[in-house]
Amino acid sequence: MTNLDPEAGYVVVINNFDVAPANADRLLETLAEGTRQRIRMLPGFISANFHVAKDRTRVINYAQWRSEADVDAMLKDPQAREHLKKAGEIATIVAPTYCDLRQTFDAVIVAI
Amino acid sequence: MTNLDPEAGYVVVINNFDVAPANADRLLETLAEGTRQRIRMLPGFISANFHVAKDRTRVINYAQWRSEADVDAMLKDPQAREHLKKAGEIATIVAPTYCDLRQTFDAVIVAI
Numbered sequence: 001m002t003n004l005d006p007e008a009g010y011v012v013v014i015n016n017f018d019v020a021p022a023n024a025d026r027l028l029e030t031l032a033e034g035t036r037q038r039i040r041m042l043p044g045f046i047s048a049n050f051h052v053a054k055d056r057t058r059v060i061n062y063a064q065w066r067s068e069a070d071v072d073a074m075l076k077d078p079q080a081r082e083h084l085k086k087a088g089e090i091a092t093i094v095a096p097t098y099c100d101l102r103q104t105f106d107a108v109i110v111a112i
Numbered sequence: 113m114t115n116l117d118p119e120a121g122y123v124v125v126i127n128n129f130d131v132a133p134a135n136a137d138r139l140l141e142t143l144a145e146g147t148r149q150r151i152r153m154l155p156g157f158i159s160a161n162f163h164v165a166k167d168r169t170r171v172i173n174y175a176q177w178r179s180e181a182d183v184d185a186m187l188k189d190p191q192a193r194e195h196l197k198k199a200g201e202i203a204t205i206v207a208p209t210y211c212d213l214r215q216t217f218d219a220v221i222v223a224i
Contacts, residue, residue, distance in 0.1 A: 001115050001116065001117045001216065001218070002115070002116040002117075002216050002218060003113050003114070003115060003116075004113065004114035004115075004116065004159075004161050004174070005113045005114075011166075012163055014126075014163075014172060028214055028215065032215050032217070035217045036217065040217050040218075040219060040220055041220060045219050046218070046219050047116075047216065047217060047218045047219065048216070048217045049116050049213060049215075049216045049217075050213075050214050050215045050216075051124055051126075051211040051212060051213050051214060052211055052212055052214050053209050053210065053211045054123075054180075054210045054211060054212070055210075058209060058211070060126060060209065060211060062116070062174060068166075097165050097170060097172065098165065098166045098167075099163040099164055099165045099166060099170070099172060100163060100164055100166070101161060101162075101163050102140055102162050102163060102164050103140065103144050103161075103162045104113065104114050104159065104160070104161045104162075105144070105147045105148065105152050105159060105160045105161075106113070106114060106152075106158070106159045107152060107157050107158050107159065108152055108153060
């Protein structure tokens, strides 16, 4: 399970992949396979979290990395590139957003 | 701290707010205030997680809700609307993406 904690200091990379609805599940599996087989083993990888839009026109990866340099190194890794190329063949990869998690709010639990 | 767990079955709503870099922190505070004062008390709220892009041109809220109906009810709540209106005065609110978290990968921890 992935934790979101502003104190952790990770780089958050949000990746949008626009896709034909009929290909959403195939795209999800392609991205998951690349993560399972290669990307999660690379230095600085913390997590990847794959979402499918309710209308199935988009897959979103909410990823955590130790640093931007680690993301850059992943993007140059030949095996990771091969997996991303496969995803690019069935989806349009939107430029990712690199960001910092700044504030987190969780539900107020009312004791009875 | 927020947990990302595909088994939880929450609706994930990813909200992008495009903003002038000089206003990014003010936008973050406006959104945080609305969440603290009102939105987190509404039925079905699970979490809100505010990110600022490294280039400061975007603030992203990764939010979890119990159901889409709860999000719809929040969007009709007069106090929540007042807070969102304030955010809209300093940012361009991009149409949110409603999605399901489908798969999560965490770093492989190698024992030595």
